[in-house]
Amino acid sequence: xxxxxxxxxxxxxxxxxxxxxxxxxxxxxxxxxxxxxxxxxxxxxxxxxxxxxxxxxxxxxxxxxxxxxxxxxxxxxxxxxxxxxxxxxxxxxxxxxxxxxxxxxxxxxxxxxxxxxxxxxxxxxxxxxxxxxxxxxxxxxxxxxxxxxxxxxxxxxxxxxxxxxxxxxxxxxxxxxxxxxxxxxxxxxxxxxxxxxxxxxxxxxxx
Amino acid sequence: xxxxxxxxxxxxxxxxxxxxxxxxxxxxxxxxxxxxxxxxxxxxxxxxxxxxxxxxxxxxxxxxxxxxxxxxxxxxxxxxxxxxxxxxxxxxxxxxxxxxxxxxxxxxxxxxxxxxxxxxxxxxxxxxxxxxxxxxxxxxxxxxxxxxxxxxxxxxxxxxxxxxxxxxxxxxxxxxxxxxxxxxxxxxxxxxxxxxxxxxxxxxxxxxxxxxxxxxxxxxxxxxxxxxxxxxxxxxxxxxxxxxxxxxxxxxxxx
Numbered sequence: 001x002x003x004x005x006x007x008x009x010x011x012x013x014x015x016x017x018x019x020x021x022x023x024x025x026x027x028x029x030x031x032x033x034x035x036x037x038x039x040x041x042x043x044x045x046x047x048x049x050x051x052x053x054x055x056x057x058x059x060x061x062x063x064x065x066x067x068x069x070x071x072x073x074x075x076x077x078x079x080x081x082x083x084x085x086x087x088x089x090x091x092x093x094x095x096x097x098x099x100x101x102x103x104x105x106x107x108x109x110x111x112x113x114x115x116x117x118x119x120x121x122x123x124x125x126x127x128x129x130x131x132x133x134x135x136x137x138x139x140x141x142x143x144x145x146x147x148x149x150x151x152x153x154x155x156x157x158x159x160x161x162x163x164x165x166x167x168x169x170x171x172x173x174x175x176x177x178x179x180x181x182x183x184x185x186x187x188x189x190x191x192x193x194x195x196x197x198x199x200x201x202x203x204x205x206x207x
Numbered sequence: 208x209x210x211x212x213x214x215x216x217x218x219x220x221x222x223x224x225x226x227x228x229x230x231x232x233x234x235x236x237x238x239x240x241x242x243x244x245x246x247x248x249x250x251x252x253x254x255x256x257x258x259x260x261x262x263x264x265x266x267x268x269x270x271x272x273x274x275x276x277x278x279x280x281x282x283x284x285x286x287x288x289x290x291x292x293x294x295x296x297x298x299x300x301x302x303x304x305x306x307x308x309x310x311x312x313x314x315x316x317x318x319x320x321x322x323x324x325x326x327x328x329x330x331x332x333x334x335x336x337x338x339x340x341x342x343x344x345x346x347x348x349x350x351x352x353x354x355x356x357x358x359x360x361x362x363x364x365x366x367x368x369x370x371x372x373x374x375x376x377x378x379x380x381x382x383x384x385x386x387x388x389x390x391x392x393x394x395x396x397x398x399x400x401x402x403x404x405x406x407x408x409x410x411x412x413x414x415x416x417x418x419x420x421x422x423x424x425x426x427x428x429x430x431x432x433x434x435x436x437x438x439x440x441x442x443x444x445x446x447x448x449x450x451x452x453x454x455x456x457x458x459x460x461x462x
Contacts, residue, residue, distance in 0.1 A: 002280070003280065004277065004280045004281055004320045005237065005241060005319065005320045005323040005324060006240065006241050006316055006318075006319025006320040006322070006323055007280075007284070007316055007319075007320065008241075010241075010242050013241065013242075024349075024352065028349055028351045028352060031351065033351070033354075033423040034413060036351060036354045036355055036358060037358055037409040037410075037412040037413045037416070038406065038409040038410075038413070039355055040354070040355045040356075040357075040358030040359045040362065040409075041358065041359075041362050041366070041405040041406070041408060041409040041412070042402070042405060042406075042409075043355065043359040044358075044359045044360075044362040044363040044365075044366050044405070045366050045401050045402055045405040047359070047363050047366075048363060048366045048367050048370050048401065049370075049398050049401055052370075052394065052397075052398070053384070054384070054390075054391070054394055055384045055385060055386055055390060056386065057386065060384075063398075065398070068398075068402070072402070079351070079352055079355055080355065080359075082352075083352070083355050083356050083359050084359065086356075087336065087356075087359065087360060087363070089327070090327075090331055090332060090336060090339065091210060091212065091332075091336070092273075092276070093273055093276075093277050093324050093327060093328060093332070094277065096237060096323050096324060096327050097233065097234050097237045097238075097323070097327065098237045098238055098241040098323065099241075157312075159288055159291045159292040159293075159309065159312065160287075160288075160291075161291065162287050162290075162291045163283065163284060163287045163288070163291075166283070166287070177391065180388075180391050180395070181391055181394065181395040181398070182395075183395075184391065184392050184395030184396065184399075185395045185396075185398055185399045185402075188395065188396050188399035188400075189399050189402065189403065192399070192403060193403055193406070196402070196403065196406055
Protein backbone atom coordinates (compact mmCIF):
# COMPACT_ATOMS: atom_id res chain seq x y z
CA UNK A 1 0.00 0.00 0.00
CA UNK A 2 2.69 2.43 -1.00
CA UNK A 3 1.81 5.71 -2.63
CA UNK A 4 4.20 6.27 -5.52
CA UNK A 5 6.53 9.21 -5.90
CA UNK A 6 5.25 12.32 -7.59
CA UNK A 7 1.55 11.75 -6.88
CA UNK A 8 0.95 13.74 -3.71
CA UNK A 9 0.94 17.51 -3.30
CA UNK A 10 3.41 19.57 -1.28
CA UNK A 11 1.23 20.14 1.85
CA UNK A 12 0.47 16.41 2.17
CA UNK A 13 4.13 15.43 1.70
CA UNK A 14 5.26 18.06 4.20
CA UNK A 15 2.71 17.01 6.82
CA UNK A 16 3.72 13.37 6.44
CA UNK A 17 7.42 14.19 6.74
CA UNK A 18 6.84 16.38 9.82
CA UNK A 19 4.77 13.73 11.63
CA UNK A 20 7.39 11.09 10.80
CA UNK A 21 10.21 13.24 12.20
CA UNK A 22 8.31 13.94 15.43
CA UNK A 23 7.13 10.31 15.78
CA UNK A 24 10.63 8.96 15.22
CA UNK A 25 12.05 11.41 17.75
CA UNK A 26 9.53 10.17 20.36
CA UNK A 27 10.14 6.53 19.40
CA UNK A 28 13.92 6.86 19.61
CA UNK A 29 13.74 8.80 22.86
CA UNK A 30 11.59 6.10 24.48
CA UNK A 31 13.91 3.39 23.22
CA UNK A 32 17.18 2.80 25.06
CA UNK A 33 20.40 1.62 23.40
CA UNK A 34 19.90 -1.90 24.76
CA UNK A 35 16.72 -2.33 22.72
CA UNK A 36 18.34 -1.54 19.36
CA UNK A 37 18.93 -5.21 18.37
CA UNK A 38 15.37 -6.11 19.36
CA UNK A 39 13.70 -3.32 17.40
CA UNK A 40 15.99 -3.86 14.40
CA UNK A 41 15.36 -7.61 14.26
CA UNK A 42 11.61 -7.06 14.48
CA UNK A 43 11.99 -4.58 11.64
CA UNK A 44 13.80 -7.14 9.48
CA UNK A 45 11.27 -9.83 10.42
CA UNK A 46 8.45 -7.66 9.16
CA UNK A 47 10.41 -6.85 6.05
CA UNK A 48 10.67 -10.57 5.30
CA UNK A 49 7.13 -11.44 6.45
CA UNK A 50 5.59 -8.73 4.29
CA UNK A 51 6.96 -10.53 1.22
CA UNK A 52 5.01 -13.74 1.97
CA UNK A 53 2.25 -14.46 -0.56
CA UNK A 54 -1.03 -15.31 1.12
CA UNK A 55 -3.55 -16.93 -1.23
CA UNK A 56 -6.91 -15.22 -1.49
CA UNK A 57 -9.43 -16.22 -4.13
CA UNK A 58 -7.70 -16.69 -7.48
CA UNK A 59 -4.78 -14.39 -6.62
CA UNK A 60 -2.62 -13.67 -3.59
CA UNK A 61 -1.85 -10.69 -1.37
CA UNK A 62 1.06 -9.44 0.68
CA UNK A 63 0.49 -8.85 4.35
CA UNK A 64 0.97 -5.47 6.00
CA UNK A 65 1.24 -6.77 9.58
CA UNK A 66 1.18 -3.30 11.12
CA UNK A 67 -1.28 -4.48 13.82
CA UNK A 68 1.26 -6.99 15.12
CA UNK A 69 4.12 -4.50 14.79
CA UNK A 70 2.20 -2.00 16.92
CA UNK A 71 1.44 -4.61 19.57
CA UNK A 72 5.04 -5.77 19.80
CA UNK A 73 6.91 -2.48 19.52
CA UNK A 74 4.68 0.39 20.67
CA UNK A 75 6.27 3.74 19.82
CA UNK A 76 9.46 2.03 18.64
CA UNK A 77 7.36 1.01 15.61
CA UNK A 78 8.04 4.49 14.17
CA UNK A 79 11.80 4.05 13.61
CA UNK A 80 11.35 0.33 12.82
CA UNK A 81 8.85 0.96 10.00
CA UNK A 82 10.72 3.99 8.70
CA UNK A 83 13.84 1.83 8.33
CA UNK A 84 11.93 -1.06 6.72
CA UNK A 85 10.24 1.26 4.20
CA UNK A 86 13.51 3.04 3.40
CA UNK A 87 15.15 -0.31 2.73
CA UNK A 88 12.23 -1.29 0.51
CA UNK A 89 12.62 1.91 -1.47
CA UNK A 90 16.38 1.39 -1.88
CA UNK A 91 16.17 -2.32 -2.71
CA UNK A 92 12.92 -2.49 -4.70
CA UNK A 93 12.13 1.19 -5.49
CA UNK A 94 8.65 0.86 -3.94
CA UNK A 95 7.86 4.36 -2.80
CA UNK A 96 10.76 6.73 -2.52
CA UNK A 97 12.37 9.64 -0.77
CA UNK A 98 9.69 12.29 -0.96
CA UNK A 99 6.74 9.99 -0.21
CA UNK A 100 8.62 8.20 2.58
CA UNK A 101 7.15 10.42 5.31
CA UNK A 102 3.54 9.96 4.20
CA UNK A 103 3.95 6.21 3.65
CA UNK A 104 5.49 5.80 7.12
CA UNK A 105 2.69 7.75 8.81
CA UNK A 106 0.03 5.77 6.93
CA UNK A 107 1.41 2.50 8.30
CA UNK A 108 2.59 3.50 11.78
CA UNK A 109 -0.27 5.66 13.05
CA UNK A 110 -2.82 2.79 12.71
CA UNK A 111 -0.26 0.52 14.40
CA UNK A 112 -0.06 2.91 17.36
CA UNK A 113 -3.85 3.28 17.55
CA UNK A 114 -4.12 -0.52 17.70
CA UNK A 115 -1.38 -0.68 20.30
CA UNK A 116 -3.27 1.63 22.66
CA UNK A 117 -6.66 0.03 21.97
CA UNK A 118 -5.78 -3.65 22.22
CA UNK A 119 -2.54 -3.86 24.17
CA UNK A 120 -4.27 -4.91 27.39
CA UNK A 121 -7.24 -6.78 25.95
CA UNK A 122 -4.97 -9.15 24.03
CA UNK A 123 -3.07 -10.23 27.12
CA UNK A 124 -6.26 -11.15 29.02
CA UNK A 125 -6.69 -14.78 30.12
CA UNK A 126 -10.14 -15.04 28.53
CA UNK A 127 -9.59 -16.67 25.12
CA UNK A 128 -12.69 -15.11 23.58
CA UNK A 129 -11.71 -11.52 24.47
CA UNK A 130 -8.09 -12.09 23.52
CA UNK A 131 -8.92 -13.74 20.19
CA UNK A 132 -11.59 -11.17 19.32
CA UNK A 133 -9.35 -8.21 20.07
CA UNK A 134 -6.47 -9.75 18.11
CA UNK A 135 -8.76 -10.10 15.08
CA UNK A 136 -10.01 -6.53 15.54
CA UNK A 137 -6.42 -5.34 15.84
CA UNK A 138 -5.34 -6.86 12.52
CA UNK A 139 -8.54 -5.77 10.77
CA UNK A 140 -8.54 -2.21 12.11
CA UNK A 141 -4.84 -1.61 11.38
CA UNK A 142 -5.29 -2.32 7.66
CA UNK A 143 -8.64 -0.51 7.55
CA UNK A 144 -7.14 2.65 9.06
CA UNK A 145 -4.13 2.44 6.75
CA UNK A 146 -6.34 2.25 3.66
CA UNK A 147 -8.43 5.15 4.97
CA UNK A 148 -5.28 7.21 5.54
CA UNK A 149 -3.98 6.40 2.06
CA UNK A 150 -7.36 7.60 0.76
CA UNK A 151 -7.18 10.79 2.82
CA UNK A 152 -3.65 11.54 1.57
CA UNK A 153 -4.91 11.21 -2.01
CA UNK A 154 -8.08 13.24 -1.52
CA UNK A 155 -6.17 16.08 0.17
CA UNK A 156 -3.97 16.17 -2.94
CA UNK A 157 -6.92 16.60 -5.29
CA UNK A 158 -10.67 16.04 -5.45
CA UNK A 159 -10.10 14.00 -8.63
CA UNK A 160 -8.59 11.22 -6.52
CA UNK A 161 -11.87 10.57 -4.65
CA UNK A 162 -12.86 7.58 -6.79
CA UNK A 163 -9.37 6.05 -6.56
CA UNK A 164 -9.45 6.49 -2.79
CA UNK A 165 -12.78 4.67 -2.54
CA UNK A 166 -11.34 1.87 -4.67
CA UNK A 167 -8.28 1.62 -2.40
CA UNK A 168 -10.46 1.16 0.69
CA UNK A 169 -12.86 -1.30 -0.97
CA UNK A 170 -10.06 -3.32 -2.59
CA UNK A 171 -8.44 -3.81 0.80
CA UNK A 172 -11.50 -5.31 2.50
CA UNK A 173 -10.40 -8.91 1.78
CA UNK A 174 -6.90 -8.03 3.01
CA UNK A 175 -8.41 -6.67 6.25
CA UNK A 176 -10.23 -9.92 6.92
CA UNK A 177 -7.16 -12.05 6.15
CA UNK A 178 -4.99 -9.83 8.34
CA UNK A 179 -7.53 -10.10 11.14
CA UNK A 180 -7.56 -13.90 10.96
CA UNK A 181 -3.77 -14.15 10.71
CA UNK A 182 -3.20 -11.66 13.54
CA UNK A 183 -5.57 -13.66 15.74
CA UNK A 184 -3.71 -16.94 15.04
CA UNK A 185 -0.34 -15.24 15.43
CA UNK A 186 -1.27 -13.80 18.83
CA UNK A 187 -2.64 -17.17 20.00
CA UNK A 188 0.62 -18.79 18.93
CA UNK A 189 2.81 -16.22 20.68
CA UNK A 190 0.69 -16.43 23.85
CA UNK A 191 1.08 -20.20 23.92
CA UNK A 192 4.77 -20.35 23.11
CA UNK A 193 6.25 -17.17 24.56
CA UNK A 194 3.71 -15.09 26.51
CA UNK A 195 6.22 -12.48 27.70
CA UNK A 196 6.91 -11.34 24.12
CA UNK A 197 3.55 -9.54 23.96
CA UNK A 198 4.41 -7.27 26.87
CA UNK A 199 7.89 -6.74 25.58
CA UNK A 200 7.40 -3.14 24.48
CA UNK A 201 7.60 -1.99 28.08
CA UNK A 202 9.49 -4.73 29.86
CA UNK A 203 13.03 -3.97 30.97
CA UNK A 204 15.75 -5.86 29.12
CA UNK A 205 17.15 -8.76 31.10
CA UNK A 206 20.09 -10.92 30.25
CA UNK A 207 19.48 -14.54 29.41
CA UNK B 208 12.49 -14.62 -2.87
CA UNK B 209 15.97 -13.24 -2.71
CA UNK B 210 17.04 -9.85 -1.47
CA UNK B 211 19.86 -8.64 -3.66
CA UNK B 212 21.30 -5.34 -4.75
CA UNK B 213 21.51 -5.87 -8.51
CA UNK B 214 22.82 -2.37 -9.27
CA UNK B 215 25.15 -1.80 -6.32
CA UNK B 216 28.37 -3.10 -7.78
CA UNK B 217 29.96 -1.79 -10.90
CA UNK B 218 32.71 0.38 -12.17
CA UNK B 219 31.42 3.64 -13.53
CA UNK B 220 31.56 7.33 -12.73
CA UNK B 221 28.31 7.09 -10.73
CA UNK B 222 29.46 4.04 -8.77
CA UNK B 223 32.62 5.85 -7.67
CA UNK B 224 30.83 8.99 -6.41
CA UNK B 225 30.77 9.72 -2.69
CA UNK B 226 27.51 8.37 -1.15
CA UNK B 227 26.93 11.63 0.75
CA UNK B 228 26.89 13.62 -2.48
CA UNK B 229 24.51 11.08 -4.02
CA UNK B 230 22.06 11.18 -1.11
CA UNK B 231 21.93 14.98 -0.98
CA UNK B 232 21.59 15.33 -4.75
CA UNK B 233 18.86 12.71 -5.07
CA UNK B 234 16.88 14.15 -2.16
CA UNK B 235 16.90 17.71 -3.50
CA UNK B 236 16.22 16.55 -7.05
CA UNK B 237 13.28 14.36 -5.95
CA UNK B 238 11.73 17.18 -3.93
CA UNK B 239 11.91 19.62 -6.84
CA UNK B 240 10.49 17.07 -9.30
CA UNK B 241 7.73 16.02 -6.89
CA UNK B 242 6.58 19.60 -6.39
CA UNK B 243 6.75 20.97 -9.92
CA UNK B 244 3.76 21.12 -12.25
CA UNK B 245 5.56 22.53 -15.32
CA UNK B 246 5.84 20.04 -18.16
CA UNK B 247 9.01 21.71 -19.57
CA UNK B 248 10.86 21.40 -16.27
CA UNK B 249 9.75 17.79 -15.90
CA UNK B 250 10.97 17.00 -19.37
CA UNK B 251 14.42 18.49 -18.66
CA UNK B 252 14.58 16.60 -15.34
CA UNK B 253 13.56 13.30 -16.92
CA UNK B 254 16.25 13.63 -19.60
CA UNK B 255 18.84 14.48 -16.95
CA UNK B 256 17.86 11.45 -14.87
CA UNK B 257 18.13 9.24 -17.96
CA UNK B 258 21.58 10.63 -18.79
CA UNK B 259 22.82 9.86 -15.27
CA UNK B 260 21.29 6.39 -15.54
CA UNK B 261 23.10 5.86 -18.84
CA UNK B 262 26.46 6.80 -17.31
CA UNK B 263 25.92 4.14 -14.62
CA UNK B 264 25.92 1.44 -17.34
CA UNK B 265 23.39 -0.82 -15.61
CA UNK B 266 21.62 -3.75 -17.21
CA UNK B 267 18.80 -2.19 -19.24
CA UNK B 268 16.62 -5.27 -18.82
CA UNK B 269 16.79 -5.20 -15.02
CA UNK B 270 16.08 -1.45 -14.88
CA UNK B 271 13.14 -1.88 -17.23
CA UNK B 272 11.54 -4.61 -15.07
CA UNK B 273 12.05 -2.47 -11.97
CA UNK B 274 10.17 0.36 -13.66
CA UNK B 275 7.36 -1.97 -14.77
CA UNK B 276 6.87 -3.20 -11.21
CA UNK B 277 6.88 0.31 -9.79
CA UNK B 278 4.26 1.56 -12.24
CA UNK B 279 1.40 -0.61 -10.90
CA UNK B 280 -0.04 2.17 -8.77
CA UNK B 281 0.31 4.61 -11.66
CA UNK B 282 -1.68 2.23 -13.86
CA UNK B 283 -4.58 2.33 -11.38
CA UNK B 284 -4.47 6.13 -11.50
CA UNK B 285 -4.66 5.98 -15.32
CA UNK B 286 -7.87 3.95 -15.05
CA UNK B 287 -9.51 6.63 -12.92
CA UNK B 288 -7.99 10.10 -13.33
CA UNK B 289 -8.97 10.81 -16.95
CA UNK B 290 -12.62 10.17 -16.05
CA UNK B 291 -12.81 11.87 -12.67
CA UNK B 292 -11.10 15.21 -13.48
CA UNK B 293 -13.61 17.85 -14.54
CA UNK B 294 -12.75 19.69 -17.76
CA UNK B 295 -12.93 19.64 -21.57
CA UNK B 296 -14.18 16.28 -22.91
CA UNK B 297 -11.63 14.31 -24.95
CA UNK B 298 -13.30 10.98 -25.77
CA UNK B 299 -16.05 8.74 -24.43
CA UNK B 300 -15.58 5.16 -23.33
CA UNK B 301 -18.51 2.98 -22.16
CA UNK B 302 -20.55 6.12 -21.47
CA UNK B 303 -17.76 7.67 -19.38
CA UNK B 304 -16.26 10.93 -20.50
CA UNK B 305 -12.49 11.37 -20.40
CA UNK B 306 -11.22 14.93 -20.09
CA UNK B 307 -8.13 16.64 -21.50
CA UNK B 308 -7.21 17.87 -18.01
CA UNK B 309 -7.46 14.37 -16.58
CA UNK B 310 -5.18 12.85 -19.22
CA UNK B 311 -2.72 15.73 -18.81
CA UNK B 312 -2.64 15.19 -15.06
CA UNK B 313 -2.09 11.44 -15.44
CA UNK B 314 0.76 12.07 -17.90
CA UNK B 315 2.29 14.58 -15.47
CA UNK B 316 2.19 12.12 -12.58
CA UNK B 317 3.61 9.29 -14.69
CA UNK B 318 6.60 11.38 -15.81
CA UNK B 319 7.21 12.68 -12.28
CA UNK B 320 7.06 9.27 -10.68
CA UNK B 321 9.33 7.61 -13.23
CA UNK B 322 11.83 10.47 -13.19
CA UNK B 323 12.24 10.16 -9.42
CA UNK B 324 12.50 6.38 -9.57
CA UNK B 325 15.10 6.55 -12.34
CA UNK B 326 17.13 9.09 -10.36
CA UNK B 327 16.93 6.81 -7.29
CA UNK B 328 18.07 3.76 -9.29
CA UNK B 329 20.89 5.74 -10.90
CA UNK B 330 22.21 7.32 -7.72
CA UNK B 331 21.01 5.40 -4.64
CA UNK B 332 20.85 1.83 -5.88
CA UNK B 333 24.36 2.10 -7.34
CA UNK B 334 25.66 2.15 -3.79
CA UNK B 335 25.67 -0.75 -1.34
CA UNK B 336 23.21 -0.28 1.54
CA UNK B 337 26.02 -0.36 4.10
CA UNK B 338 27.77 2.53 2.34
CA UNK B 339 24.53 4.52 2.30
CA UNK B 340 24.03 3.93 6.01
CA UNK B 341 27.61 5.03 6.72
CA UNK B 342 26.88 8.14 4.74
CA UNK B 343 23.69 8.76 6.78
CA UNK B 344 25.87 8.71 9.89
CA UNK B 345 28.06 11.46 8.45
CA UNK B 346 24.94 13.43 7.47
CA UNK B 347 23.97 13.74 11.15
CA UNK B 348 21.08 11.25 11.17
CA UNK B 349 20.51 10.27 14.85
CA UNK B 350 22.83 7.48 16.05
CA UNK B 351 20.08 5.13 17.19
CA UNK B 352 18.31 5.27 13.83
CA UNK B 353 21.58 4.53 12.01
CA UNK B 354 22.17 1.55 14.31
CA UNK B 355 18.69 0.18 13.69
CA UNK B 356 19.42 0.55 9.99
CA UNK B 357 22.64 -1.43 10.26
CA UNK B 358 21.10 -4.25 12.25
CA UNK B 359 17.95 -4.44 10.15
CA UNK B 360 19.84 -4.76 6.92
CA UNK B 361 22.37 -7.15 8.44
CA UNK B 362 19.67 -9.50 9.69
CA UNK B 363 17.21 -9.35 6.80
CA UNK B 364 19.32 -11.99 5.09
CA UNK B 365 19.58 -14.14 8.21
CA UNK B 366 15.83 -14.02 8.84
CA UNK B 367 15.15 -14.68 5.19
CA UNK B 368 17.22 -17.86 5.50
CA UNK B 369 15.16 -18.86 8.54
CA UNK B 370 12.03 -18.22 6.52
CA UNK B 371 13.29 -20.37 3.65
CA UNK B 372 14.17 -23.14 6.09
CA UNK B 373 10.70 -23.06 7.67
CA UNK B 374 8.88 -23.02 4.32
CA UNK B 375 11.04 -25.92 3.11
CA UNK B 376 10.04 -27.85 6.21
CA UNK B 377 6.40 -27.09 5.41
CA UNK B 378 6.82 -28.17 1.78
CA UNK B 379 8.43 -31.44 2.87
CA UNK B 380 5.24 -32.04 4.86
CA UNK B 381 3.13 -31.45 1.74
CA UNK B 382 1.86 -27.98 2.63
CA UNK B 383 0.18 -26.35 -0.36
CA UNK B 384 -1.23 -22.84 0.16
CA UNK B 385 -4.96 -22.80 -0.66
CA UNK B 386 -7.96 -20.71 0.24
CA UNK B 387 -8.74 -22.30 3.56
CA UNK B 388 -8.38 -21.70 7.27
CA UNK B 389 -5.64 -24.28 7.54
CA UNK B 390 -3.44 -22.25 5.17
CA UNK B 391 -4.02 -19.01 7.07
CA UNK B 392 -3.36 -20.74 10.36
CA UNK B 393 -0.13 -22.33 9.15
CA UNK B 394 1.15 -19.10 7.63
CA UNK B 395 0.24 -17.17 10.79
CA UNK B 396 2.17 -19.70 12.88
CA UNK B 397 5.06 -19.35 10.44
CA UNK B 398 5.09 -15.58 11.02
CA UNK B 399 4.78 -16.16 14.77
CA UNK B 400 7.76 -18.49 14.62
CA UNK B 401 9.80 -15.90 12.72
CA UNK B 402 8.94 -13.26 15.33
CA UNK B 403 9.91 -15.65 18.09
CA UNK B 404 13.22 -16.63 16.50
CA UNK B 405 14.13 -13.02 15.83
CA UNK B 406 13.28 -12.09 19.42
CA UNK B 407 15.50 -14.80 20.85
CA UNK B 408 18.25 -13.95 18.40
CA UNK B 409 18.10 -10.28 19.37
CA UNK B 410 18.72 -11.24 22.98
CA UNK B 411 21.70 -13.36 22.00
CA UNK B 412 23.06 -10.51 19.90
CA UNK B 413 22.68 -8.07 22.77
CA UNK B 414 24.47 -10.43 25.14
CA UNK B 415 27.24 -10.90 22.61
CA UNK B 416 27.54 -7.14 22.34
CA UNK B 417 27.77 -6.83 26.13
CA UNK B 418 30.51 -9.49 26.16
CA UNK B 419 32.49 -7.33 23.77
CA UNK B 420 32.13 -4.26 25.97
CA UNK B 421 29.26 -2.44 24.23
CA UNK B 422 28.73 0.97 25.88
CA UNK B 423 26.10 2.48 23.59
CA UNK B 424 28.46 3.55 20.84
CA UNK B 425 29.32 2.10 17.47
CA UNK B 426 32.68 2.89 16.00
CA UNK B 427 32.47 3.67 12.32
CA UNK B 428 35.60 2.44 10.62
CA UNK B 429 35.01 3.75 7.14
CA UNK B 430 36.02 7.31 6.30
CA UNK B 431 34.90 9.04 3.17
CA UNK B 432 36.97 11.55 1.29
CA UNK B 433 35.73 14.04 -1.22
CA UNK B 434 37.55 13.76 -4.52
CA UNK B 435 37.60 16.34 -7.27
CA UNK B 436 34.91 14.41 -9.17
CA UNK B 437 32.61 14.53 -6.11
CA UNK B 438 33.00 18.31 -5.84
CA UNK B 439 32.43 18.66 -9.57
CA UNK B 440 29.30 16.48 -9.62
CA UNK B 441 27.93 18.03 -6.42
CA UNK B 442 28.37 21.62 -7.56
CA UNK B 443 27.01 21.03 -11.06
CA UNK B 444 23.93 19.19 -9.79
CA UNK B 445 23.27 21.82 -7.11
CA UNK B 446 23.47 24.56 -9.76
CA UNK B 447 21.16 22.54 -12.00
CA UNK B 448 18.60 22.03 -9.23
CA UNK B 449 18.84 25.69 -8.23
CA UNK B 450 18.19 26.56 -11.87
CA UNK B 451 15.05 24.42 -11.90
CA UNK B 452 13.82 26.10 -8.71
CA UNK B 453 14.45 29.60 -10.09
CA UNK B 454 12.63 28.89 -13.38
CA UNK B 455 9.72 27.26 -11.57
CA UNK B 456 9.05 29.47 -8.59
CA UNK B 457 10.64 32.90 -9.12
CA UNK B 458 8.31 35.01 -11.29
CA UNK B 459 9.77 36.35 -14.53
CA UNK B 460 9.41 40.00 -13.58
CA UNK B 461 11.87 39.61 -10.68
CA UNK B 462 14.62 38.30 -12.93
